[in-house]
Amino acid sequence: MSLFSFxxxxxxxxxxxxxxxxxxxFALGPTLPDRITCFDxxxxxxxxxxxxxxxxxxxxxxxxxxxxxxxxxxxxxxxxAYYLMKSTR
Amino acid sequence: MFENINxxxxxxxxxxxxxxxxxxxxxxxxIGLLRFPDFYIRMSAITKGSTLGVGLILTGMGTYFNEPxxxxxxxxxxxxxxLTSPVAAHVIGRTAVRNKIPFxxxxxxxxxxxxxxxxxxxxxxxxxxxxxx
Numbered sequence: 326m327s328l329f330s331f332x333x334x335x336x337x338x339x340x341x342x343x344x345x346x347x348x349x350x351f352a353l354g355p356t357l358p359d360r361i362t363c364f365d366x367x368x369x370x371x372x373x374x375x376x377x378x379x380x381x382x383x384x385x386x387x388x389x390x391x392x393x394x395x396x397x398x399x400x401x402x403x404x405x406a407y408y409l410m411k412s413t414r
Numbered sequence: 415m416f417e418n419i420n421x422x423x424x425x426x427x428x429x430x431x432x433x434x435x436x437x438x439x440x441x442x443x444x445i446g447l448l449r450f451p452d453f454y455i456r457m458s459a460i461t462k463g464s465t466l467g468v469g470l471i472l473t474g475m476g477t478y479f480n481e482p483x484x485x486x487x488x489x490x491x492x493x494x495x496x497l498t499s500p501v502a503a504h505v506i507g508r509t510a511v512r513n514k515i516p517f518x519x520x521x522x523x524x525x526x527x528x529x530x531x532x533x534x535x536x537x538x539x540x541x542x543x544x545x546x547x
Contacts, residue, residue, distance in 0.1 A: 362456065369467070
């Protein structure tokens with residue numbers, strides 16, 4: 326195992342620790358906007374994991390997954406915020 | 415002249431440094447999300463840290479592959495993230511102000527008080543108008 330693949334696996338492990346921390350805040354966040362920001366951070370974390378996995382395997386096709394994921398993350402957080410603004414009015 | 419240089423090794427080193435920097439930014443953002451005392455402070459930590467972290471990780475990946483179409487896709491993702499992340503943070507923060515999410519008790523709200531009062535009173539006006547209709 327070369328130093329480069331060790332670096333990539335270490336980066337994936339650190340991003341997994343990030344996912345665990347975000348999950349803890351998602352479970353104990355006091356209000357609904359906290360959970361929406363957690364969702365936003367979750368999506369960007371998954372984009373980072375997909376990028377590192379693309380580099381680890383050398384397969385180019387996974388980058389399209391990252392493009393679609395960044396699009397749908399924005400759409401998800403905007404629609405949650407819109408729903409929250411409409412439902413409390 | 416260039417035959418003695420191992421370009422793959424140079425690309426791997428640059429890519430590793432960029433990815434490690436991005437992962438450190440993501441880790442700092444996640445710790446800030448867990449430890450900060452208030453919703454608004456947490457949202458500011460998330461927006462800046464995760465945008466910079468994703469940008470650095472994707473730049474490292476584009477540097478490693480060294481192909482034009484991969485670089486185009488990477489620039490597309492980075493530009494989209496830079497465009498949409500502040501907009502989403504603004505919309506969620508405005509929703510939180512509308513829904514009266516409480517501030518931290520040590521936040522200085524002196525200059526913000528008029529805006530909060532106006533926002534909440536117009537909110538009530540909207541409710542009254544809807545009831546009237």
